[in-house]
Amino acid sequence: MKHTSLLLAFLSAFALALPVSAERPKDNPYEKYLIFWGYPDNYLDNQTRMAFQEIDRTLRAYPPKNKDCQARRMALTALDLLLHDTRNDKTPAFYDFINARMANMLADMQKGCKKGVKIYKLYNDGFIIQSPKTTVAIDLVPGGPETHPFISDSLIYAIAGQCDAMFISHAHGDHANLRIAKTFAARGKRVIVPKGLWTGIDPNIEQLLVADTAVVVPFDELNLKLTILPGHQDDMYNNIYLMTFANGITVAHTGDQYNEEDLAWIDRVHDTHRVDVLLLNCWVNAMPRTIAGFAPKQLITGHENEMEHSIDHREAYWMTMEKTRRMGIGNVLMSWGECFHYTPPKTK
Ligand SMILES: [Zn+2]
């Protein structure tokens, strides 16, 4: 009781000391005491920053697993709330959050991968797959405006430096970034792009799929077999990459696959390919049918919370959770900078 009345007296003294609104300073002079009276925007800024930090801590404490975790569901739903409130778009708290997560990811990548594959989720639909011998990036983009990208130049180039090659699914700017492609090419690393993209820029930037039939590329220098399937987002070429690493694990990435006619051959992918992990855009058309076509041992969705879309098409984490729950399909749902270490299930 005594403590409560002392606190009230203390806070009242501050309230009396606050200047009247006409003379109120622009910035809240009492922010450091966590008093926000008269400064609702300043209150919200602090709340957002605190919430981002708590989400980051929770996600680190409960890393991605292929089973349900209530703490992760809560953290990802809280993140949806922040990322669908446009007052938080492009704020310092947002930039700090995504860059802290990417710096954490870079530190983990530098430890390497001893068995299986480590699958890192980047911004939007970008992924990095690290195997014991080879590391590849797919649709690696910094996000945000060119003048102030979400992921800083120094971080994105350090991340790119850990990779041996990059594969681009299609020409949209949330998947294809020429500045990053040129960085790979300049270091002698191959960049595989869809038909018609970045023609004649650098010999290391190549369009391997030129007809509408699948191609298989033995990437001997990368200890990798790459199969490219001729997908589409509406009428746009959208390469679907199947990467088979030296340890026999195959990971498929669908880019922005969204096309009714392609479903006829997607239905049959599992006849000729044994897919361990399917990296699937979370808003693909015919989601259950597409998953059945690839028949992966593990699903990992991507493309949630694309911040350049309006909030109705940012595709919240909770929506993916609800879609996969309704389908009864297990999914490893990750946020930016998280890692799932996949090792094939033991055969009896
Ligand atoms: Zn697209």
Ligand SMILES: [Zn+2]
């Ligand atoms: Zn996209």
